[in-house]
Amino acid sequence: MALPGLSLPGLSAFSGPAQSTSTPAGTGGDSAFAGPSSITRTESLEPRTEWRFEVSFAGSYTIRLLSGTAEIFGSELAPNLLYSFSGVKAAVFTWQGCRLEIEGEAESEYVGSETEYAIEWLNVHGILEGMREDAEAAPQQGGSGGPRVLVVGPEGVGKSSLVRSLTAWGVKMGRTPTVVNLDSREGLLTPPASLVAATAGSQMEVEGNGYGIAPVSGPTVSAIKTPLVYHFPYESPTEKPEIFKGIVTRMATAVTSKLEEDAEAKASGLVIDTPGAALNDPRSNYDLITHIISEFSITVILTIGSERLYSDLTRRFGSNPSSPSDAVIVLRIAKPGGAVERDVSFLKSSRQQETRQYFFGSARETLNPHSQVIGFNDLTIYRARSSAFASEEDEGDNDKGAADDDDDDYEPTAGNDNSGLLFDKVTPSAAMMGGLVAVKFCASSSDLETIRDSAVMAFLYVADVDEARKRLRFLAPHPQRLGDRALVWGAWPEPTAGLVG
Numbered sequence: 001m002a003l004p005g006l007s008l009p010g011l012s013a014f015s016g017p018a019q020s021t022s023t024p025a026g027t028g029g030d031s032a033f034a035g036p037s038s039i040t041r042t043e044s045l046e047p048r049t050e051w052r053f054e055v056s057f058a059g060s061y062t063i064r065l066l067s068g069t070a071e072i073f074g075s076e077l078a079p080n081l082l083y084s085f086s087g088v089k090a091a092v093f094t095w096q097g098c099r100l101e102i103e104g105e106a107e108s109e110y111v112g113s114e115t116e117y118a119i120e121w122l123n124v125h126g127i128l129e130g131m132r133e134d135a136e137a138a139p140q141q142g143g144s145g146g147p148r149v150l151v152v153g154p155e156g157v158g159k160s161s162l163v164r165s166l167t168a169w170g171v172k173m174g175r176t177p178t179v180v181n182l183d184s185r186e187g188l189l190t191p192p193a194s195l196v197a198a199t200a201g202s203q204m205e206v207e208g209n210g211y212g213i214a215p216v217s218g219p220t221v222s223a224i225k226t227p228l229v230y231h232f233p234y235e236s237p238t239e240k241p242e243i244f245k246g247i248v249t250r251m252a253t254a255v256t257s258k259l260e261e262d263a264e265a266k267a268s269g270l271v272i273d274t275p276g277a278a279l280n281d282p283r284s285n286y287d288l289i290t291h292i293i294s295e296f297s298i299t300v301i302l303t304i305g306s307e308r309l310y311s312d313l314t315r316r317f318g319s320n321p322s323s324p325s326d327a328v329i330v331l332r333i334a335k336p337g338g339a340v341e342r343d344v345s346f347l348k349s350s351r352q353q354e355t356r357q358y359f360f361g362s363a364r365e366t367l368n369p370h371s372q373v374i375g376f377n378d379l380t381i382y383r384a385r386s387s388a389f390a391s392e393e394d395e396g397d398n399d400k401g402a403a404d405d406d407d408d409d410y411e412p413t414a415g416n417d418n419s420g421l422l423f424d425k426v427t428p429s430a431a432m433m434g435g436l437v438a439v440k441f442c443a444s445s446s447d448l449e450t451i452r453d454s455a456v457m458a459f460l461y462v463a464d465v466d467e468a469r470k471r472l473r474f475l476a477p478h479p480q481r482l483g484d485r486a487l488v489w490g491a492w493p494e495p496t497a498g499l500v501g
């Protein structure tokens, strides 16, 4: 397939699916395990192969591009710049071949040569680029703008990596795609527990999740302009489906009206990342997926890693006999061989790393969070109702905060709280320590629906609760005074211990 308008640096020689793939010298191909090593070494990668590596959270691993061209999930590596990784599973992909200098200990590292997925992903980028050109050429026809893409599939099949690659390639073409993250288990410029829409405006980063860190403390190198953040303090949308749907509706309205004011962003379209199994359960009749598709007027669905999902969604959305032009394009996309499901402890460490980065930044760009001490009487804190707090709610004991269990192993329990109530007003308690509180764009006296629906101004980290003196110490990403804002504390994510001394 030809790739319309494709002129990515390092890709000029590439114009379609590979006829064959080369086996890289020295390592023997896809499953060859090169073994961890802390010695500085060089790896020569053949065209269309990738260097897959997994680094623990305690580990430190650096990669430098010595020659050729290479990218990580679409973001191009600059020559001779040292990139550092920890707590990462990823791959450096090369279209034309490259030499890498590598140092540090990986839990696993090897060359993957079964990379047909990358060619397919790039072809998808080509299709999206064609749709963007159509939108530019005929903005008045239909007026719906560029492609509105929904990525769905089970856990760990490469959904986020695909979203990141499509965004990075779009940005490289001069586009400003809007990324929407509907997975509250991972943040996008924010800690987890947030649903975020953000328009990518400049070159994406190689380290971290590609989107940079929150643009809250003055100028940063973040690739993102103006994120719109909502609070969803639950691990899965199935815990509070109606709240999740409500946020999706609000977000879609806000994003759509923002795109209407920006012709470039409108033609660039949007790409939505989603949680895995929670959304794809056929027993729910794909209720949540259907809601997202209708609210965001999705035009392209990319399914990864599930034939059944592809078949079900094709049947349901891929054809519309009464109005064929309204049919959604449903594509089945290859799962990268290197994509892996991350275990519970890796995901927990990853959440804590995201929270830490929100306040302190990364090694490349540090941030200076601000400490604030506020008396209980000057705060109005609501606790988002959750099954994790259910036992107290049953007792009607709303004023004592959450469960006492604030240690490192604290895990909210799964399940549904069907009470229909949204929040409880609480007096701060030690149980909040290490937790996150969302500062809402609404007054503390707002009604509960307004509090639920308001976007997030910032997240605060609860550093200390002095119950005797009735004072709370917060870490805030910027020095701005809180003012009269509703603050919401949720059970998700679990507390992050030791962020401050």
Ligand SMILES: Nc1ncnc2c1ncn2[C@@H]1O[C@H](COP(=O)(O)OP(=O)(O)OP(=O)(O)O)[C@@H](O)[C@H]1O
Pocket: 050, 052, 053, 088, 089, 090, 091, 153, 154, 155, 156, 157, 158, 159, 160, 161, 162, 183, 274, 275, 276, 336, 337, 338, 339, 340, 341, 342
């Ligand atoms: N080609 C690859 N080589 C090595 N690692 C990869 C590759 N593609 C993806 N990964 C890694 O595999 C893991 C799962 O990928 P990703 O997060 O994209 O999947 P997902 O479907 O979004 O997962 P989840 O549903 O858990 O959010 C991530 O750590 C990602 O960096």
